[in-house]
Amino acid sequence: MIKQEKMAIVSQIEIAKNIFELTVAGSLVQEMNEPGQFVHVRVADSFEPLLRRPISVAKIDKEASSFTMIYRSEGRGTSLLSQKTERDTLDVLGPLGHGFPVDEAGKKAYLIGGGIGVPPLYELALQLNAKGVETVHILGFESSEAVFYEDKFRALGDTHIATVDGSHGTEGFVTHILNGLPNDFDTYYSCGPTPMLEAVQWAYPEKKGFLSYEQRMGCGIGACFACVCRTTRSETDYIKVCSDGPVFPAGVVIS
The missing domain is CATH 2.40.30.10 (Translation factors)
Known part of the structure; x- marks a missing residue:
């Protein structure tokens, strides 16, 4: 409520x-x-x-x-x-809004976040860990000055950090880390900039995934239509990120 x-x-x-x-x-x-x-x-x-x-x-x-x-x-x-x-x-x-479905994680999940898209993945990791799900965290930031919660995520599972300028962890984006990780997980959850979400979907077309979209909002309850996006269902099918999302299954939203 x-x-x-x-x-x-x-x-x-x-x-x-x-x-x-x-x-x-x-x-x-x-x-x-x-x-x-x-x-x-x-x-x-x-x-x-x-x-x-x-x-x-x-x-x-x-x-x-x-x-x-x-x-x-x-x-x-x-x-x-x-x-x-x-x-x-x-x-x-x-x-x-509607959050991440924790019951669909399987035995192992990748949590992929970029910048200010990282925070909601922490509560997700806590809830998945409580259910016995193994979580691997792949987190991207602009630089070492922008990195936060690294130790908190490490306490919950394997954690990898990427920075655009290479000042901490792997130089580049989260996709540079994903390229070197095994494909042995059941589900991925991701939150961050739209280009990152698109890259993650492209990297794992056969995997079950859930994406949280960052969109400009006016009311936050679906009344103002400021955060409308088109879906892949048809040319006339639209969703409101604030009330229908912000989390959607991979492959639904056309960004």
């Missing part, structure tokens, strides 16, 4: 260059179940910026009634959000 709540900020820290980890607490957390869902956050108490910001859920802690978001501060809205402290509250709408 979708709820709107003024949630208490538990902590906010910068964990990489312009990357912030924000944890909030409130009853809304009890509605969160699927990894890959997101929330719509009002970044200021004024009407400017007007639109909420969609942010993915990185970790759910129902015992503490808290959840953690990770986001990049790069525009006016997220810059305002990064200035909030433990003394503040945050207006949150969620959980929104």
Whole structure:
């Protein structure tokens, strides 16, 4: 069930260059179940910026009634959000969308993320590990300054890091790592920039996969049609990333 709540900020820290980890607490957390869902956050108490910001859920802690978001501060809205402290509250709408299907992982899954697409894969890895699924994490970043959660992912399974400039891990993109890994997994889950998602689908055309799309959104609940994409089903078939997704089976969305 979708709820709107003024949630208490538990902590906010910068964990990489312009990357912030924000944890909030409130009853809304009890509605969160699927990894890959997101929330719509009002970044200021004024009407400017007007639109909420969609942010993915990185970790759910129902015992503490808290959840953690990770986001990049790069525009006016997220810059305002990064200035909030433990003394503040945050207006949150969620959980929104459909997440990753954990029951379809099989025995071994590849989790492939790029940049700010990495955060939702952490909660996914936690839930898959709890089900006894072996997870392998392939994560791409711009540079060493942008890398986050590497140790947390390593605690859950084999983890590979790529950086575009080669300053940490493998030089290049996640596909450079995938080319050297065995094809012995059952399912892949991926979140990140559209070119990366296209490359992952191309690399594994015969594998079962689920992709989380990053799309500009207005309302976050399917009312404004700002995030519409065409599908492969027909020339007249469209989906709304916010309410029908953001996670779709591989091969469905035409980006």
